[in-house]
Amino acid sequence: MAESRWETPSARTLVLDVPDWPGHLPGQHVDVRLTAPDGYSAQRSYSIASAWPKSGSEGGSEGGNVELTVQRVEDGEVSSYLDDILEVGQPIELRGPVGGWFVWRDEPAPVLLLGGGSGVVPLMSMIRARGDVRGKQPFRLIYSVRTPQDVLYADELKRRVRDDPGLDVHFVYTREAPEGWPEKPGRINVPTLNTHGWPPDFAPDVFICGPTPFVETAADILVALGHDPKKIRTERFGGTP
């Protein structure tokens, strides 16, 4: 680990220097394996948060930094080690990149990103990748989060929205909204997706990532609104430790 930064009090971004990293597509994940001195080991999957520079921007050579954002899970043996114990300079074992389905490949269609909690991490990789290639595809992110304090990448999202007319971000607060927020805290619903998503006629590529109830609800609403189920890619996590 080359460096780290706290995104919220319970989520840390690990910047990993991986000498033989082959590059990755936004949305892919890695498997992290931790091994105790007595040989006990545990593996978990984490989405990659960083974009991968395309050849040209940084030479396109192999090796470089990969960023993971790890949300600490209650009683989580791997996440609590990565967030609270791992120090700069120490190694961890990675396998990846993995996954060829929940990825954005710089296609021309507009994109709708729906993130629940730390499900925003692979979506952030897509937003960053689009920024790196100066993509013209309009992106919309609907980000469901408990409270304003739980927002990952808050400053960066604000900056990107300010500087990039092709990127919209709409927050849905489920427990506590900021002062003066026009909507009461609540879960994602039909009006939200109707207003802040894309109409089905635009045939957007849709990526939904978050806890299972969030993904189920969001995907069901989009299908009911007329979106083609084949254009909707999902990644669910159960918050398993």
Place this chain on the structure above:
Amino acid sequence: MSIINAGFGGRRRSSRPDLPPGQYLTEDFPVLSAGPTPRIPLDRWSFTITDEAGKKTSWNWDEFNALPQEDFTVDIHCVTKWSKLGTTWRGVAIDTLFENIESAADFTMVHGYGGYTTNVPLEDLVDGKAWVAHTFDGEPLHPEHGGPARLVVPHLYFWKSAKWVNGIEMLPQDEPGFWEEAGYNMYGDPWREQRYQGD
């Protein structure tokens, strides 16, 4: 050659012999699907076996439920590293469905509503190794978990147990299905930790 993480103790919840390498136990039932959950009305449900010559044998919901039913208890292992032990199901053995099927093909592609596919060798489906299940834990199988019916092939990683299953197609040679195209292993044996291509 693995890196030793000195400060890592772990919770040791997975140190038991019935857990494949790299897996941990879960008590709940996580959901993994590539897209939205399809809802299939029972009066439109059917299951079809297509042989290598294209000949089809189909069952509608009533015909399927009239077949001999089996209760079975198995351990399931998801490639995302959770395992759930002693899960109870009810359904129809693949052996029953294949009773009157003539085929010389060794491989199959399993199909589900919504377009999902996964490849499984025929020998991994027969001789009491796999079922089409419609009941989980005494309740009709929830759509999130693949209802009305899903394949259950417990000795392979659970992505082989296609949700919303609606057919098996016989193939003379092995071909990749949905996740296998996306980098996952063609066979998927959890005891040999065949998660990805090349494992």
